[in-house]
Amino acid sequence: MSRFPFFLSLVLLGSALAATASQAQIFAADQARTPQVEVRLLSDSASVQPGQRLVLALEQRIAPHWHTYWSNPGDSGQPTAIAWKLPAGATAGPILWPTPERIDIGPLANYGYSTQVLLLSEIQLPKDLQPGRDLAFEAAVTWLVCKDICLPQEAKLSLHLPVAAKAQASVQADSLKAARTALPGKAPWPVQAQRDPQGKLLLSWPAKGEAPGQAQFFAAQWGPVRHAEVQTLSREGQQWQLSLAPGESPLAAGQKLQGLLVLGEGADRKAYQVDLPLRAASAEGSTSNGEVVALLPALLLALVGGLVLNLMPCVFPVLSIKAFSLVQQAHGHADEARRHGVAYTLGVLASFAVLGAVLLLLRGAGAEIGWGLQFQSPLFVLGVAWLLFGLGLSLSGLLEVGAGLGGVGSSLAEKRGLAGSFFSGVLAAVVATPCTAPFMGAAVAYALQQPGPQLLAVFLSLGLGLALPYLLLSWWPALQRLMPRPGAWMNVLKQGLAFPMYGAAIWLVWVLALQGGAQAVLIALCGMALIALAAWLRQVSRHARSAPWRRLGLASALGALMAALMLGAGLPVAAPQSAAAGVAEAGFEPYTPERLTELRAEGKPVFVNLTAAWCISCLVNEKVALSRPEVKAAFAERGIHYLKGDWTHQDPRISALLAEHGRSGVPLYLYYPSGAEPRILPQLLTPGLVLDELRADKKT
């Protein structure tokens, strides 16, 4: 029994030898065959011209169950090799390897080809070729073909092509072109490689569109990845993640992982080249990194972040209204006040839940989104600006809010009673979004990476933080007693509170100017005039004695509002000017991934500032830290290149850089010391902090 396989292998061996012998007969032809493999030399040109970049291909037709090898053969085997003998002056490029397949043999894995493969090579012809000549291209080809057993084989092939004044395509030109197009390309999205705490390599890329079905990584070299190990694909938030077992010589951080990422199956396979440094494990204890934050700390952070939001300039005006209404309610029944507190909290929670749900939906739709993104939509900015202006008018007393003026957020928020409390909660949540407080960044980035329930939990926690002070105030009568007594001063206070509203509206118009230019400002201001007109019409007509007059007043007020809305619909969407120019002074270059790579390749230190006009903390940081003379001097002294990415409008390249560092919103400050891994600076900067960071670089 055991003798038979031995005999069989002798027979196979014999046939291999016979194949080798038969090569002598077919030497110098363009094709050759062994029992396992037919090889053929193909050209994309029937005739060539001087200076042409010719494409030659070695075709292998492989018998069933046999395979030849890719550039990295895997656990065993050997890649096909071509030694060219070319006309004088011609040079051959390396083999352009098509996407291989994984062939499992017991506990081992090989990377190779079965059935048929075209191995393309580019041949650069010299310029001084004389038309009429005949060029000979010879290829000494060696390959290993394996089934259960392996047979090394070789062939010498040659091809003769005439030189013409103008090259002529061959009959194979199309199939060679198709093979070339099918070669692995660059990934159209950012791919990252990092090591997880268990030592596995994680390859991740954005989860867009439908699931890839199957994902495989083919390492270009032996060592970094264990070829035969199962590779598991999972979805982590917005990313697909392929987990790879490290091989015999694992990569260190910064070393490059090279290979092919292959998605899909069968004829639909798509292969992308991977050539990227392994990311350093993120600094421990850094709250800025989404991965470090576990759910419970994230919930706590979100709660604290929500509390901090109360102090943010974009929330404050709304909260001042709320505080004002609390003053009134504190003198009602305690139960009543509590109900208002709860209604307000519910309003905040409801809008955060809606926001979370919308984010989930958008994430599902594969949109590249981030916190504060809604402020990247000019229409949204315009809407909020008008809303705040309307609120201002109401506080000023121009618009006495009563029944009948429905549909306007201001009226809802101003409404007395539980509905009013509920809607002021909604309003607080809506205007709070652009204030990415330091604590919130990490929590939200974390949430965006999480499955739905966790994301909602983090958002609700954030909302609870925002609502908490007022909830406490409404429940704790002792605190309420500290509130001042109502009186005439309340009206004065109310009118005074209109000014923060106008201020916020002005800020938003400024943001709008950066987003939509002068025309947007015109639209915003005309809209405000129309809103004021509507308010005035309503105000003067509501006390009219005859009903038709009142109706006319109401109708014309509504007409003015409609006109404003129609104006808003004509808002320019595209940016007429670079927003960056408006954000800060000179002394920086706009961020592009190419420029960053280029500077890094030159070994220059780089500081990257990702900002947006609607991001208040960004602007504050620039004012108090980044544009201070001592910081500027330090930058100049150390030759640091300052790149600024403006996210006022959506920019997928900036979103990609944010995602790379586990963020979903601005600000993000990155310092890339010369030849070292980037360091993330905190979201609140001081000049000393920035200088320390630069000095740390000098010490190392």
Added chain:
Amino acid sequence: MMTLPATRRLLIVGALSLLSAGLAQAQAQLDQAAPGFRAQTADGKTVDLASLKGKTVVLEWTNHDCPYVRKHYNSGNMQGQQKDAAAHGVVWLQVISSAPGEQGYVEGPQALELNSKRGAAPSATLLDPTGQIGKAYGAQTTPHMYIVNPEGQLVYKGGIDSIPSNKVEDLARAEPYVKQALAEMAAGRKPNPANTRPYGCSVKYAKG
């Protein structure tokens, strides 16, 4: 009284098979104790790795029909290294992990005959038709080389040299990793490189 209930026996068997599966998965690690084994040799004896403590041991995975193995035997390179090792008191063990019915599988007498025909001089030839030793070491190719130091630690694993080819012409240009490693160890140093890419045919383990 002494017989265990059937379910409990089943549990123990299950646990043991899980354990052995786990052991089979664990690959030989450099600078750690080399996986122990007790194996039948071609001349009908048994070799226990533990009994070879105090000696340097070379393990050579082989398959006489593999073109890469033939490269090293047809050129006399492998036999030369085996003799050199023996002269320095190094134990050289061939290991055949081909399963019955697969290429390279031989029984004892045939293994001895092959070696005498080729002029090979290993200290012994281990028969590993179940692939147990091969899998414990993570042997992937023929040849695939391992060196265990006198303390029983694995100090080298990988290729026999630096040029993965089946061509005899490449021998002269290649860096002879195993030869170098043994020389370094003789000089009291650690092999460097200690972990290289193995090359050759796949080890013909039992399928499935």
